[in-house]
Amino acid sequence: MRGTIKVFLAGREVELPWNTLVGELYRMLDVSRWSTLLLVNGRPRADDSYLSEGDVVTWLRITYHESPRERSGEDR
Amino acid sequence: MRKCDLCGLNEAVYTDLSSGISICADCLMKSVRRRAWRVLREELIPGDRVMVAHSGGKDSSLALLLTKEFADSHPEMKLSLLSVTVDEGTFYRRASVELAKRLASELGVRHRTYAMEEIHGLSIEELDFKLPANWKRSPCTYCGVLRRQALNAIAREIGATVVVTGHNLDDLVQTAAMNLSRGDINALVKTLRHERKIGEGLIPRIRPLKMVYEREVATLVVAKGIPAHLGKCPFTQGMRIGIRREIDDLEDEIPGSKVKALQTFSLISNGLHADVQLRRCRICGEPTTTEVCKACQFKRELSSLLNRDLVHPLNLERVRRDRDVVWG
Numbered sequence: 001m002r003g004t005i006k007v008f009l010a011g012r013e014v015e016l017p018w019n020t021l022v023g024e025l026y027r028m029l030d031v032s033r034w035s036t037l038l039l040v041n042g043r044p045r046a047d048d049s050y051l052s053e054g055d056v057v058t059w060l061r062i063t064y065h066e067s068p069r070e071r072s073g074e075d076r
Numbered sequence: 077m078r079k080c081d082l083c084g085l086n087e088a089v090y091t092d093l094s095s096g097i098s099i100c101a102d103c104l105m106k107s108v109r110r111r112a113w114r115v116l117r118e119e120l121i122p123g124d125r126v127m128v129a130h131s132g133g134k135d136s137s138l139a140l141l142l143t144k145e146f147a148d149s150h151p152e153m154k155l156s157l158l159s160v161t162v163d164e165g166t167f168y169r170r171a172s173v174e175l176a177k178r179l180a181s182e183l184g185v186r187h188r189t190y191a192m193e194e195i196h197g198l199s200i201e202e203l204d205f206k207l208p209a210n211w212k213r214s215p216c217t218y219c220g221v222l223r224r225q226a227l228n229a230i231a232r233e234i235g236a237t238v239v240v241t242g243h244n245l246d247d248l249v250q251t252a253a254m255n256l257s258r259g260d261i262n263a264l265v266k267t268l269r270h271e272r273k274i275g276e277g278l279i280p281r282i283r284p285l286k287m288v289y290e291r292e293v294a295t296l297v298v299a300k301g302i303p304a305h306l307g308k309c310p311f312t313q314g315m316r317i318g319i320r321r322e323i324d325d326l327e328d329e330i331p332g333s334k335v336k337a338l339q340t341f342s343l344i345s346n347g348l349h350a351d352v353q354l355r356r357c358r359i360c361g362e363p364t365t366t367e368v369c370k371a372c373q374f375k376r377e378l379s380s381l382l383n384r385d386l387v388h389p390l391n392l393e394r395v396r397r398d399r400d401v402v403w404g
Binding site for chain 1: 087299
């Protein structure tokens with residue numbers, strides 16, 4: 001049974017459950033999907049796409065928008 | 077690979093949360109094109125000289141591309157197109173001006189760049205350097221007013237009959253909510269209602285992306301590799317940020333609420349009477365509802381700070397010279 005996958009998130013290797021969806025990453029990263037576009041291997045992906053072992057995830061800010069964490073001044 | 081729910085062929089790049097379907101870039105483009113062309117079909121008239129306010133950012137670049145496709149697909153309308161960038165003079169704008177030129181060239185659309193410094197006598201970068209930290213307004217506030225006035229004046233003097241802008245659904249819902257919260261009925265009506273005759277000296281605007289989410293625009297621009305600047309303006313500040321956050325939170329709770337909100341705001345605005353008495357600004361002669369326009373009020377405020385007289389009519393000499401050559 002598969003347990004976890006390793007993906008590269010903003011240059012760092014992180015371990016995630018094997019069935020993690022792209023849409024779930026927005027919640028994990030605490031970023032709004034209306035201000036940020038997550039790219040998987042440089043391409044946009046539907047929210048209900050599964051991440052795979054070795055995927056490289058980056059994000060693109062599409063507009064200015066503060067997340068609760070940004071609002072409180074905590075550095076991400 | 078998660079396949080597109082519509083064509084079943086390509087990889088899905090976008091999920092529409094209100095319908096729950098995931099679609100590929102080609103199907104997303106078809107959907108966005110359908111919505112944008114509906115607006116263009118309803119609001120353009122044959123023979124229009126269309127000036128696209130093209131900053132080189134994602135929204136105006138997609139608006140230019142879709143308007144060009146529309147013009148090419150409807151030769152009977154005999155539309156002429158021109159792409160115009162107002163360079164506010166910021167490091168942020170420099171990259172986008174080059175991308176604007178590139179896209180216009182790839183599409184075969186004539187392009188012109190006019191600097192804000194040339195038209196108004198000041199750049200936003202200069203403002204950013206010279207505004208004291210505790211100044212009552214941000215560069216963003218001045219930029220918005222001066223850029224809008226410049227675009228309208230350029231359109232008028234260059235002979236455009238209509239201006240296409242890249243405002244998307246998110247922009248319009250935010251603006252409508254800001255107008256409502258200020259109780260500014262005239263601005264609400266002006267934002268949402270398209271009218272061909274809005275007053276002497278004012279060129280009507282068309283917003284082909286008004287029913288397209290900003291997120292759809294960004295997804296398409298990246299997935300299709302459309303030349304466009306994807307950075308965010310470093311000067312963005314003000315009331316809009318807070319309003320945007322509230323509206324985005326609502327959309328997360330109730331998918332589709334932005335579309336419904338815009339439709340409802342539009343219905344409300346159709347039943348309202350805008351009491352706008354347009355006149356000419358006593359100083360610069362541009363259309364305004366007050367004796368002295370907002371741009372001149374701002375430039376008067378900045379003249380003492382920058383130690384030079386900024387309060388004068390706009391310098392549109394180069395625009396007027398271009399009038400006879402840009403429409404082909």
